[in-house]
Amino acid sequence: MTSPERIGPYRIERLLGTGSFATVWLGHDPVLDSRVAIKVLAENWHHDLRVRERFLDEARLLRRLDDERLIRVHAAGELADGRPYSVMAWADGGSLRDRLATGPIPPPTALDLLAEIAAGVAVLHRHGVVHRDLTPGNVLFRSGPDGERVLIADLGLAKALAAASGLTARAGTPGYMAPEQDDPLAVVDTRADVYGLGRLGLRLLGVDGEPGTDRRPHPIRLREGVPPRVAAVLGRATAPRPADRHPDAAAFRAALREAATAPDRPATGPPRHGPAAAAPQPAASGGPARPGGRPAGRRRFGVAGLGLAALVALGATAGDAATAGRDAGTWTSGPVTVALPPGWRATGTGWAGQYGDDGRLEPALVMSPDPHRWAADPTVPGAFVGLSTAIAARTTPAGFLAERPHAACAAAPVRRTRQGDVDWVVARFTCEKGRPEIVEAAGLAPGRAGLIYVQVTPPSGSRADFVDTLLAGVRVG
Template sequence: MTSPVRIGPYRIERLLGAGSFATVWLGHDPVLDARVAIKVLAENWHHDLRVRERFLDEGRLLRRLDHERLVRVHAVGELPDGRPYLVMAWADGGSLADRLADGPLPVPVALAVLAEIAAGVAVLHRHDVVHRDLTPGNVLFRSTPDGERVLIADLGLAKALAAASGLTARAGTPGYMAPEQDDPLAVVDTRADVYGLGRLGLRLLGADAARPDPARLRPGVAPEVAAVLRRAVVPCPAGRHPDASAFRAALHHAAARKAGPDPVATVSRRP
């Protein structure tokens, strides 16, 4: 893939990542004198009006929510060929997928990260939005003066709760998406994201990264935490925690029973 020299007024430094629907570049904003992440709709999709609108919806949603636990959008632009792009805050700490590729996180750190992910998803739920695609690649880290912040990214599949059911196609990533997301007639609500949080928890705390299993967690994971994860990933939505806030509260309570007060309050900086 050839790197563009510029996208709009932004000088491009390097590729950050590429997916099925978009490519993300690291750019430099000359006005802010700061690095930014620029997400560009993939060339093979820009004639599909439905995909194009979904891409722009992500930018509008992030701009409307404008929260420190979500990736922030600074601007929206359009390339000469008509493809839209989003100018976003750069998450300089990379993704959770990057970190897990280097090996498992220590159990206390993994618990802290999971709690912070849940806090970010809870922001969406408070605004009646369901993410629908919680994966390690969609969890980012950004340095701040107060330490490292966990951010929720890629809201391309996010939907307002009122519009999240009756969909006509599968939406989500196998291994992390809730079973009901594979049913075009099913009701998809905040409990689908609870399932995603549970699957992320199994990836972070499971004994076998290739085969996450609630019955096989790493040494040091309290049985109470295991019970929280088991509840989160039950096939029937009615058996799960109702939303991300409830999941996070249950996780806190479970971890506190073993570790003492405020056991998942701090995300360690990357070594």
């Protein structure tokens, strides 16, 4: 990857990391004479309105919260090609994932660290936000005059609690993701983050290393030197049922502190996984003391995250996978043919990041009066159309749309309509900022060809049947 010389006013020094959805560069701020981390949306995603929206939502949320326990965003901008970027504080101490890769962290330090992580997550909960992807890669460290500080990073999946139920995306990292995050219609609230904290605790304090994806109850085995009552706290935090967990991160932290400082006497029974292993815990927010009675002024832990959330791939690339052809008023990408609205053009022959069993990109296209401006300019109408056998194998049309909520927009009731040879599930969103209307539609193509997905931003003042007419013009064969 070639390093750019500059991004906006910032001189680029080196690459910090890459992920599926963004690249992070180390830059130099000439005004403040300081280093910053610059997160840039990956080129193959800039046509996807949902991924762009999530990227910008993360920057806006971190800027709004602006807390010392969260990675801070200083500014945002847009490259010449329309890709957004955010300028963040540089976390110079690396991630918890990096540190765990070098070996176990001593139990007293690990207990302190887990309490600090919980304190950072509690900031989100106090502001009505659930993180939904607490992993070692999203816990970062930043040095400062009073030592290291823990920072919670990568809020790309974070969601306001008021919008966290009903049509909620299946999102998170296996091994740390709460069971209810597998259900697109489940309520996902602060207790999902408590589950993530419990799994982080097992990684930091348990003897089994990286948590597996098996969520069945197992005995909790802690490393030597960990107070035995901590097992009950982690057991309660990782209970399969949300109702059996601590209500939020502050309550988890308080229970952890109490268990870490309790007299060392035998528990009433062996540690078990689940609510039966834990006595009721106080829900009060933790004070300044650390687990083990250590004073608050000792070492702090922190950093700006490179852990990038896995989202559904949507973006058309030119000339990759399928054979594109065009008749008057139509465009073809592989087996997908669309009828173009008057004045619209199309481009793209592959679904960026979405691969079939043959290892090739699955077919997709973008159509618009100006396809190359559609993703970056909210005044330009357009549509994305993609066909995927891989998605059809793992979920239903309704389930796929549930993975794609627009949290900042108001959702109309989901409707069903038959257009052409496809039974469509259609979700419409009206938004106060950016594009005034976004429509998501999905259906199963005839003959088990796959799931066909359409994302539309209709022209301003278009007829009420514009979307249905567009869907009727999508053919697979």
